[in-house]
Amino acid sequence: MDNISREPPLTLPHYLFIFATVYLLWLLLVGELSRHELILGGLVSLVVTLVSAPHLLIFGGVKLRIDAPLHLLRYLGYFFVALIRANLDMARRILSPSLPINPSMVAVETGLRSTLGRLMLANSITLTPGTLSVDVKGNRILVHWVDASPGVDLEAATREIAAGFERHLGGFLR
Amino acid sequence: MRLLADLFLLIGAAFALLSALGLLRMPDTYNRIQAGTKAVTLGALSFILGIGLLYPEWWAKLLVIAGFILFTNPVGSSSIARAIHLAGIQSWQRAASDPQALKAPQEDKSA
Numbered sequence: 516m517d518n519i520s521r522e523p524p525l526t527l528p529h530y531l532f533i534f535a536t537v538y539l540l541w542l543l544l545v546g547e548l549s550r551h552e553l554i555l556g557g558l559v560s561l562v563v564t565l566v567s568a569p570h571l572l573i574f575g576g577v578k579l580r581i582d583a584p585l586h587l588l589r590y591l592g593y594f595f596v597a598l599i600r601a602n603l604d605m606a607r608r609i610l611s612p613s614l615p616i617n618p619s620m621v622a623v624e625t626g627l628r629s630t631l632g633r634l635m636l637a638n639s640i641t642l643t644p645g646t647l648s649v650d651v652k653g654n655r656i657l658v659h660w661v662d663a664s665p666g667v668d669l670e671a672a673t674r675e676i677a678a679g680f681e682r683h684l685g686g687f688l689r
Numbered sequence: 690m691r692l693l694a695d696l697f698l699l700i701g702a703a704f705a706l707l708s709a710l711g712l713l714r715m716p717d718t719y720n721r722i723q724a725g726t727k728a729v730t731l732g733a734l735s736f737i738l739g740i741g742l743l744y745p746e747w748w749a750k751l752l753v754i755a756g757f758i759l760f761t762n763p764v765g766s767s768s769i770a771r772a773i774h775l776a777g778i779q780s781w782q783r784a785a786s787d788p789q790a791l792k793a794p795q796e797d798k799s800a
Contacts, residue, residue: 545749546749598730599731602731605723605728608711609710616715617782618720634764637767639763642730647767647770649719649771659723659780
């Protein structure tokens with residue numbers, strides 16, 4: 516993986532973030548908020564954080580800013596609209612007798628530098644209407660289009676999709 | 690509440706069916722992945738929502754399941770797509786002169 520940039524080292528806020536994530540996961544899995552579970556979960560999360568954080572350099576891509584949760588919420592809203600549109604679009608294609616598809620491959624550049632940022636962007640592209648992330652090379656994501664209508668500038672269309680997600684992802688990921 | 694839950698379960702089943710249909714109808718691996726990933730992701734989320742309405746006390750675990758599905762499903766699809774891309778398999782192209790090409794793909798390497 517020589518083409519992926521070095522991750523920045525984790526800082527103390529990142530350790531706190533990983534701890535909070537693990538703790539939240541514990542509480543969701545336990546499903547109750549008794550004092551017993553809160554204390555035990557805290558201890559387990561602390562141990563897990565200390566042991567696993569050196570291997571979780573991918574979390575270095577998270578921007579810990581005060582407005583990050585707002586961007587995350589906006590991203591989720593944007594993402595779910597795209598997901599539902601993708602499904603209706605795919606349902607229409609599958610059900611129409613002529614199977615209106617015309618596949619093609621396009622590469623798109625991304626401004627997100629962290630591994631986590633690119634992962635999220637590639638995942639988002641996979642779940643949007645008519646596109647599938649095939650490969651990530653450096654800062655280029657290879658995208659498969661299910662319907663490349665002749666006459667449409669695919670490069671521009673792909674950039675537009677990526678830019679829509681990047682605008683929201685950039686708020687909380689590097 | 691029961692009716693709403695049933696509705697979401699039905700939508701989930703419908704999208705699972707669509708995705709299976711897509712797997713059958715699409716001509717090559719890339720397009721099968723396209724059909725499979727999207728519909729199954731939304732179908733599974735719809736299932737989870739329906740079950741959450743039926744058993745509200747399970748919401749925390751269901752939320753975790755939904756999160757994992759949302760995160761791992763596209764990763765799995767992209768991994769398969771990357772593998773066949775690195776193996777040198779090209780995407781299927783519709784032959785311009787032959788509108789019936791769909792019924793008889795010249796060479797189905799993905800099979």
